Amino acid sequence: xxxxxxxxxxxxxxxxxxxxxxxxxxxxxxxxxxxxxxxxxxxxxxxxxxxxxxxxxxxxxxxxxxxxxxxxxxxxxxxxxxxxxxxxxxxxxxxxxxxxxxxxxx
Numbered sequence: 470x471x472x473x474x475x476x477x478x479x480x481x482x483x484x485x486x487x488x489x490x491x492x493x494x495x496x497x498x499x500x501x502x503x504x505x506x507x508x509x510x511x512x513x514x515x516x517x518x519x520x521x522x523x524x525x526x527x528x529x530x531x532x533x534x535x536x537x538x539x540x541x542x543x544x545x546x547x548x549x550x551x552x553x554x555x556x557x558x559x560x561x562x563x564x565x566x567x568x569x570x571x572x573x574x575x
Contacts, residue, residue, distance in 0.1 A: 502560050503527060513555045518544070530566040532556060535573045542570045 503526070511519035521541055525533040532553070536542045545552065549568055556565045 502564070506556065506559055509559045513559060514545075514552065527564055530564060531569050532565045532567075533569045533571070535571050537573065539572050542572050545570050 503524075506513070506524055506527075510522075510524055513519075514522060518541065521537040522545070523535050525535055527533070534545060536545060545568065552568060553565050557563045
C-alpha cells in the first residue's frame with residue numbers, strides 16, 4: 470500500500486491534507502467554508518428569504534437547502550443561477566453546481 474507524500478517528499482501527507490483532497494474530489498465544503506456560508510446566508514439570499522430557509526450541506530457539488538414554504542421553494546428555483554453564483558463567490562471557489570431544495574413545514 471503506497472502512502473501519499475507531502476510536496477517535499479520527506480514525510481507522509483497530513484490527515485488534514487488528505488481530507489482536503491477528498492473533499493475537493495467529492496465537491497464538499499470543509500467546515501470553515503460551510504460556516505462562512507451559514508453566517509453569510511442573509512447576504513446571499515436576502516434577509517427575508519434567510520428567515521425562512523437554511524443551508525443544510527454541500528455534497529457532490531449540490532447545495533442542499535431547507536425552506537419553510539412551497540412558494541419559497543419555487544422562488545429559490547427561479548433564482549437558482551444567481552444563488553449558485555453568489556454562494557460560490559462567498560465560498561471563494563466553484564464548489565456548488567446545483568441546488569436541492571426541500572420544504573420543511575416543521
